[in-house]
Amino acid sequence: MITASHNPPADNGVKLIDPLGEMLESSWEAYGTALANAESDQAVYDYYTQLEQKFNVNKDVVPQVIYGSDTRESSPALVQALKDALDAVGVKSQGFGAVTTPQLHYVVRCLNTQGTDDAYGEPTLEGYYQKISTAFNQLMANKLNGSVTVDCANGVGGPKLRELKKYLNGSIDITITNDDTETFSKLNSESGADYVKTGQRLPPSVSAQPLARYASLDGDADRIVYYYVDKNSVFHLLDGDKIATLAASFIGDLIHQSGITDFSIGVVQTAYANGSSTAYIEKLGLPTVCTPTGVKHLHHAALAYDCGVYFEANGHGTVLFSPTALKRIFAHEPKNPAQDTTLTHLKNITELINQTVGDALSDLLLVEVILAHKEWTPDLWDACYTDLPNKLEKAEVADRNIYKTTDAERKLTHPVGLQEQIDALVGKYDQARSFVRPSGTENVVRVYAEAATKSEADELAQKVKALLS
CATH class of the missing domain: 3.40.120.10 (Alpha-D-Glucose-1,6-Bisphosphate, subunit A, domain 3)
Known part of the structure; x- marks a missing residue:
């Protein structure tokens, strides 16, 4: 899948999907990194030959690769480069054009489970829409729950949600906004799940009505957050x-x-x-x-x-x-x-x-079903629980790789002594915690802080961030 997800429009990247349609198991990343960083064409060939032998690959089997992309300006050229490479090595391939990342995951699983007891569905976009819409329409029979407005981050989720709506038989009223995929610079700009989650604010294009439901997708529609404003026009985030x-x-x-x-x-x-x-x-x-x-x-x-x-x-x-x-x-x-x-x-x-x-589209329908069945606004x-106030900051550092973590990234082991300084700061606040971890996508370190009040959470985040300078 050629996409840079929630990143700015100028970025692009690749997501690899395993044969079950799931995220590629992390141990394979080392092989991909080695291939990507090979110094010459011959080095690529030699390393691939090593992998072929290591995993006892049957060279008589013709592999099949399916691919898709999001709506970035650079995607068509990257798709063409991929197709040329696949053709050059004799791989059977099929392009699905502009799709959401989860749709491509779905098709991969369907293709590889056909004819088995675990068959997942029809390996087409039509099959995807039919499967989730049939289930949704049955779950929403005799249920009413008003409307939901969906901000599509001006990404591929917009046209795909419009297509999905055709299968929903009017069982829900969905208003689609921020779905301009023609103006490339608008992708993820002042819109989308990352913008709303990080800034804890409405997209500027959304004029929210009290207690109405709103949701934002990201650029390749694999994440979603909900939000609303209360009767006093205060913003409330309903996150993952x-x-x-x-x-x-x-x-x-x-x-x-x-x-x-x-x-x-x-x-x-x-x-x-x-x-x-x-x-x-x-x-x-x-x-x-x-x-x-x-x-x-x-x-x-x-x-x-x-x-x-x-x-x-x-x-x-x-x-x-x-x-x-x-x-x-x-x-x-x-x-x-x-x-x-x-x-x-x-x-x-x-x-x-x-x-x-x-899958933002599937998750959107799941949330709508649950709210309808519970008759919840x-x-x-x-009101199920009240989030502790929190703050997420980015800190630019000379080298993010010197920051090493343990305990599911909640504690630092390196630089030595920094965790003790963070713990000392946390101990000064009520119901507080904070952690530091290197970003997986940018040369920055992320700082997260929680505390009993917003001012304390903000202050704690700034003080921990100051330790990194």
């Missing part, structure tokens, strides 16, 4: 933590009410998860686990449960059901009409969710 707790509690209720027992549900978070969300999940009686930042880490941790819910605070996440859990759900015999209805809802939830990766959702 809020989505995770909403999904976990709703699915937990469906499991219980359908009569299924001995079923494990777990929530996977990162260090950025608000402390109040973790406390709320534990109050629900659900286990939580913290992993390093990055969806690849959360995804693999979620596989340990019958149902694993994972979301980063930035809105990137999904829900996974294990193959065994899915078999149990679809084989379960309800004992009464109420259980039968609940079980039908549960089955449709498993079809609505794109389990390959975080955004303020009622928000």
Whole structure:
């Protein structure tokens, strides 16, 4: 997938999808890095030959690669370069044009599970729309929940959400904004999930009405955050933590009410998860686990449960059901009409969710279903727990690589002595915590701080940031 996600329009990059349609397992990154940094064409060939031998690759099998891109100005040239390379080495390939990253993940899984007991669906964009819309329309039968306005970051999510709307049979009123994909400079500019989450503010193009629902996608539509303004016009963010707790509690209720027992549900978070969300999940009686930042880490941790819910605070996440859990759900015999209805809802939830990766379009529909079933307005959702005030800062440093972390990135091991200084600052504030970690995408270090009040969180973040200068 050729995309730079939530990055500025001038950037571009590549996301690699494994054969199950999931994030590429991190151990493969070293091989990709070595190939990318090879000093010559011959070095590329030699290293690839080593990998071919190491993994005992069958050279008689013709590999197949599918690819897509977002709507950046540089994407067509990169797509052409990729196609030329694939053609040169005799690989069977198929381009899907401009697609969301999660749609390409979906198609990969469908292609590689065709004809098996784990067949995931029709490996086309039409199949994607049909699968999630059918489940959504059944879940929304006889349900009304008003409208939602979706900011598409002027990225590929805009045209794809418009296409998806055609399949929803009017079961929800979706207003689409920031969907200009022709003006390249507008991508992720003063719009999108990262803009809203980082600044904790409305996109300038959105004139919010009190208690109406709003959501923002990112440039390749693999993350989503919700938000609203209250009756006093105060902005409230409903981020990935809020989505995770909403999904976990709703699915937990469906499991219980359908009569299924001995079923494990777990929530996977990162260090950025608000402390109040973790406390709320534990109050629900659900286990939580913290992993390093990055969806690849959360995804693999979620596989340990019958149902694993994972979301980063930035809105990137999904829900996974294990193959065994899915078999149990679809084989379960309800004992009464109420259980039968609940079980039908549960089955449709498993079809609505794109389990390959975080999917803003699928997650949007999931949230809308849950709010409709609970008959909740955004303020009622928000009232489940109150986030501790927090602040996220970036610090430019000479070399981000000198910052080494442990404990799921919540503690520093290097530079030596810096963690003790951070701990000393944290101890001066109520309900406080702070951590420092190197960015995975920029030559900066990120500073996160939480405290009992906004002024304390802001002050703590600035003081920790000052330690880095």
